[in-house]
Amino acid sequence: MSKRDDYIAFISEFKTISPTITEEQRKGLLRRAVQQHGFSVDDADEILNTSGLVIGRKVDYFDVLGFSIEDLQNQSENNLVSQVDDAHNRLYKESLNAGARVRPDGSTEEQWRGLLNQARDILKDSQKRQAHILMLQTDVLPFPETLSDLELSTSDQTVSRDAIKVAASEDIRQHTFSQVGQRWSFFLPTVLVGICGLIPLIYLIVEAFNVQGNVLVENLFRMRTAKLFFNTSLLTLGVLVLNILLMTPAAWLTSHSDLRGKRIFSVLCTLPLAIPGYVVALALLGLGGNNGIFAALFGKSIPRLSGYWGALIALSFYTSPYLFLNLRTALQGLDPNLEESARSLGYRQWGVFYRVILPQLRPAYYAAGMLICLHVVGDFGVVSLMRFETFSQALYVEYNVAFDYNYAAWLGLILLSVTGCMLFFEARLLSAVTLHRAGHGVSRSRSAISLQKWSSAGYLYLGLLFIATVGIPTTTVCLWIFRGFNVTALGDLLESLIGSLGVAIPTAVCSAVLAVPFAYVSVRYSGRITSILARTPYIIYAIPPLALGLSIIFCIGSSTTILVLVCACILHFLAEATGPVRSSIYQTSPHIEEAARSLGCSNFQAFCRTLLPLLSRGMLISTAFVFLATMKELPLTLLLRPPGYETLAANVWDYTSEAMFAEAALNAFVVLLFSAIFVRFLIRKEDV
């Protein structure tokens, strides 16, 4: 990227926050162009003039709220805050009562209210207030201009502005050199994982081409393959659409509305993660029919779900938390100032949602959509129970029944190319997204939106969602236990639980840690190789777990240990861990790290001290995702666990396939319980 592009990008970021700048800000931008980007003043002026930024009047926030600087200068902080709040409240109410008339200066009341909010936020924050006073008194925007940088410089009062300038100019020399070192600390892990991911890929290709031509033509080029392709696409699309329709309102309600118990509802919406997909499918199947639970409870039988609709509903319920959690994280990370600006520019609620919120949710939709697609495309349990034929179901059948895997490998390769296409399109879509805050200050905590008369509808919606996604499977599991409780099954439970945790915990932690370099590389560096590297977790994720497991057996030959199982699980689930971390990085500005570096941190220090703390929320969600997924994981566990090693999920699989539902239910119940505790713990960690 040329310097010019760099600077223009900076200005356009700036523009998204405030299309109007003051004369002082214009000077600041010019100074930045000269000092940091090395333009001549004329060039910089020309760029600025063509940028579309409008130079407006200087805003005195003290004046806006009816104060002067002296009024507030010598007050105690508490006193000041209450005065500011009072003034803001009074003026805000006046403005609300004023209706739709135009103010003397030509602005609307709504714009005025936006300005009031800004004034309140700036004046209540001592650092921002000082910066504002500085600006008013000196007519100079402090250097450097972005407030994220500014905060660091003003918080460290002993560092004079000149010193920062010197540090910055030294930094320019250092930067190019140390960037290489920094690159490698992030690239090395990604490259290593990439190499591990290549092995199963090579295995698939070798297996696929180890076949005679006529056999291949006979097996592959038949109507069935086309049908499988059609079915898989139809199902994936359906699940995506249904999930977006179901979970967008749920995520919004649990993050932005004023409903009570948002935290509990968040946990409940995340709970389906704790339920294995085949248990959801079994429960939905057990609901209908003459002998179904519905018939037993209400004396009337309803038709059994099966085929496309059965698979669609079961998979949507099962994958819904992926979208919910991603969306919710993104919604919580949204900067409320943006919405307020949009409102002050005259957009109504829907307009704000459509123009401001929705575009910012794109990375969350892409990341979750990707995960959901991969889940649906790779799912075997649900589709086979629902009797809907897809690629992976055919693949699983091949693996289960055939001794040579040529045809299976071909199906695997087709699956891979399908997921490869999805990855490609996701990359194309994502590359156009820049979402971090370019403007001033840290984002303010938001106030909840009152639903008023709609709140009961909100409760009803979340309640119904809960009954459908969690209530039905849980009830079924409990009924199974109830119908045939067997004390002898309790004995194995503890051993299996320890077995499950022994795989799930290390996998979850390591995946979350490994996800950071991947996410970092994918967001901060551009280029063909990096974008391929950043996508390796998804490519590995797209390899059918059975192929992954078998290829590992081929590679290491003899007996497997838990370590091998954990490594395989990490490889497989890394993609699930990358999404949330990546969303978090998207919402942080690269300028924070730059600022830290300019204050003398090494690259690694800068990363650890500025970015890493901001990623902890994303990393926690990654850990939860992978933990819950590993608790349910089947094919890899079945293939790679050492002899005698037991897990809960393996027991559920075993018992259900032998029609011993009571024993299966006990194991499923423990999975559910433990995962639920984990989900609860996770949501509590966050501020709702």
Added chain:
Amino acid sequence: MYRNHSILFSYILMFVLVFALIGTTYAETLTLYSGRGKSLVDPIIQQFEKETGIEVKVSYANTTQLAAKLRAEGDKSPASLFWAQDAGALGAVSKKGLFAKLPESVLSKVPETFRHADGLWVATSGRARVLSYSPERVSVDTLPDSIFDLTQPKWKGKVGWAPQNASFQAFVTAMRAQVGEERTEKWLRDMKANGAIAYPKNTPIIEALAAGEIDLGLPNHYYLFRFKKGNSKFPVDQTFFKANDPGNLVNVAGIGLLKNSENQETALKFIEYLLSVKAQQYFVSEVFEYPVTEGVIPNVNLLPLDELLKIVPTFDLNEMDDLEGTLKLLRRVDII
């Protein structure tokens, strides 16, 4: 915040290391690959451990997957024994030359029909294919006599089968051996044309029968008893076809000793134990399977072994290793 996390993370990492150590320091004893479900065989394995003091480490997985795993591991497999759910998988592993020949003392315990011709594996129990039906919707006297009657128009869309299931495929392999490739293919095509509904496994067939989705089904014989154990009024019954019908196949679960394993003596003890009266009685009473040795008290729910042997189709079980041919056929007919 950040510091707290690093403490938490280091705790968890320690946790990981401990578990990894536990996992790798298990004492080496007897390793068994079991294609039979844990729920079915764990009690008898525990009994064996208690009586002999030998520890058995079991890898449970799908029979065919284990056969593939053995093939991948080759000589380096940690397994001493392979206990499989059907004769086809045992045949495939013996074809690869991975099994050792069993001593005469073991082989002589079971009838010839229940063991490999060269003594590479031996059956441990028998499993029959049956016709299950809904007594609410089908009266006993209108039930079809032969599996070939299922293609009649009156059963259109009312029969459930599980073509992806290994048991079904073993049955097709046997059917090919008994009535020939052409008749089998015609039957499969007719069944498909008659709207047979494909389920992934045996249990969903029985559930679908109870739910009213289908009227007839083709599962293995023992699943129904497990449903009935939990609910004696479970609305499904089962029966056999007429004598010598391909639909009455009795397949076996069997075990083989891996040639390159270390403790073969111990492994043989396990095989002998499975053929003892005690173990056979367990299979009959608890798992509802057919015994392969004599001297076992029959299960009242099951046809006595000598009567069963009168109605089973006659052919050589050793011919059942042509799974490849069956898969080819099923693919040609576009069922899998």
